[in-house]
Amino acid sequence: MSQNMPIKTLEAVLNDIISIKLKDQRTFRGRLTRCDMYMNLTLTDAEELESNETKAKYGQLLLRGNNILWIQIPT
């Protein structure tokens, strides 16, 4: 099953921009530079969004995977 793991979807978009919804309903967006099997993510140019508007800019951000609800990934 390992060839088909969903985490491969993330690895395939390293350096692309992804959107992340956290369990606390916050939305983040940034360029994915690192990821691991727990869905821990390193983003650059990270920003928090509210109603699709930039609410805050964070530069480089490490998101802890266990807070993540879903990740929107460009096809």
Next chain:
Amino acid sequence: MSQNMPIKTLEAVLNDIISIKLKDQRTFRGRLTRCDMYMNLTLTDAEELESNETKAKYGQLLLRGNNILWIQIPT
């Protein structure tokens, strides 16, 4: 017991459309392209539903398995 694991039900419907209920009661629907033993799922043509109507479209979505309550799977 491994031949009879529920995750096999998912593997059997790769490329089919499934519905997912999250713990926060949101409903998602999409075409299953990847899954793993934690029930992490990659969906394409993913959409969020409310009262069976499309509320939002996400394209490709990676859902983190630990948020999932149940998955409705076509027979």
Next chain:
Amino acid sequence: MSQNMPIKTLEAVLNDIISIKLKDQRTFRGRLTRCDMYMNLTLTDAEELESNETKAKYGQLLLRGNNILWIQIPT
């Protein structure tokens, strides 16, 4: 202790109808077709119950084990 594991109670009723109470207090009923040691379950003819009445029908359902409070199993 492995011969006496509670999960064996489930394996003994494959293809029988069971009832499941989730932590969010919902009740489901269906025919058990698969189970694993995490209590992940695949049901067919799955339905959600409210006050012992059918509230919704789902066909085939994969329930994630960590949401389960208890399972009522025919003797």
Next chain:
Amino acid sequence: MSQNMPIKTLEAVLNDIISIKLKDQRTFRGRLTRCDMYMNLTLTDAEELESNETKAKYGQLLLRGNNILWIQIPT
């Protein structure tokens, strides 16, 4: 330490009647027929209690261990 594990207290009362308090404060009582190291329990003649009165009867019940607060065990 394994000879002294608390789970041995359960194994010593197989076929005896125990009471279980869940995290959601419900109380169950029944005859213990199976247990494992996660405190998953199979009970027969299982009933739910409220103020020491029978509130519901379930026959055979599989309780998922991670919901359990404590188990009262006859000495």
Next chain:
Amino acid sequence: MSQNMPIKTLEAVLNDIISIKLKDQRTFRGRLTRCDMYMNLTLTDAEELESNETKAKYGQLLLRGNNILWIQIPT
């Protein structure tokens, strides 16, 4: 580090009386007869306390470790 594990503090007081605070803020007291590395505990002469008064007596009690906040241990 294993020689210095906090669980050794518990093993050193087997057969002594300890007090336990649960995450739901209840307090229990009893004689420790078994413990394991998850802090699962078997107590005899177990009682629940409220404002230092006995609120209920349980005889032998198996407390699931993951509910425990802290344990007061005689020196």
Next chain:
Amino acid sequence: MSQNMPIKTLEAVLNDIISIKLKDQRTFRGRLTRCDMYMNLTLTDAEELESNETKAKYGQLLLRGNNILWIQIPT
């Protein structure tokens, strides 16, 4: 990475006084006598603080690591 693990910060202050903030926002203070990799801690001369005042004294206390938010450690 093991030489640089944060738990080493704790091991370096065995027998010193530390302050602990729990997830339920309570504050404890005491002399650290044991610790393990889960941040389970044994304290002696343990006390609970409220607004920097002693609220309760517990003697020897075993704190379960998964309740801990942070630990203030003397340099």
Next chain:
Amino acid sequence: MSQNMPIKTLEAVLNDIISIKLKDQRTFRGRLTRCDMYMNLTLTDAEELESNETKAKYGQLLLRGNNILWIQIPT
């Protein structure tokens, strides 16, 4: 995948100042001196922030990784 793990982002900034957002929405800032794969962190010159102002100073602080939402890391 190990060469690309997000935790490497942290190891690369040892001795630099980072900001941490906890799940309870508190913000901390300090100089990172230790980290591990669970995102447990040791900080020196640690302070808690509120609206970007210093609310409290803690000296050396060990933050338990499972409370962390995200970490802002200088590039």
